[in-house]
Amino acid sequence: MLRRLFVTFALGLAVMLVLAACNGDDDADDIDNGNGDSYNVEMGEFYFDPDELEGSAGQDLTIELENAGTQVHNFTIEAGEARGDDFDAWPDSEVQLELEAEESDSLTFTLPDEAGTYEFVCTIPGHYESGQWGTLTVE
Numbered sequence: 001m002l003r004r005l006f007v008t009f010a011l012g013l014a015v016m017l018v019l020a021a022c023n024g025d026d027d028a029d030d031i032d033n034g035n036g037d038s039y040n041v042e043m044g045e046f047y048f049d050p051d052e053l054e055g056s057a058g059q060d061l062t063i064e065l066e067n068a069g070t071q072v073h074n075f076t077i078e079a080g081e082a083r084g085d086d087f088d089a090w091p092d093s094e095v096q097l098e099l100e101a102e103e104s105d106s107l108t109f110t111l112p113d114e115a116g117t118y119e120f121v122c123t124i125p126g127h128y129e130s131g132q133w134g135t136l137t138v139e
């Protein structure tokens with residue numbers, strides 16, 4: 001009886017831990033302040049976390065970028081480039097911040113006046129193809 005209680009308790013605890021871990025991945029948690037104009041973004045082999053950002057047309061957005069990987073990576077939005085039909089081309093000059101392994105820095109840029117879904121990528125050869133890209137939704 002005692003053993004069954006313990007197993008039930010352990011299972012409940014495991015479920016709670018899994019739920020807590022999932023909640024930690026919620027992108028909304030990564031917004032730094034009430035204005036929603038700043039994101040902490042981690043990058044590595046071969047990802048951005050979070051990989052979905054959003055903001056309002058015309059606003060300034062700051063990315064606090066950390067390279068948690070072991071290679072050079074960059075956060076880039078290429079002017080006039082969009083790699084798939086589902087993405088809009090970025091209208092303004094290129095946005096880029098490149099960091100060595102374990103470096104951190106910040107980058108501030110102005111979102112376009114046109115609403116749309118834009119993409120950000122790492123331009124180091126092979127990294128985009130390995131999945132290192134994300135979306136920036138402008139509303």
Ligand SMILES: [Cu+2]
Pocket residue numbers: 044046072073074122123124127132
């Ligand atoms: Cu990269």
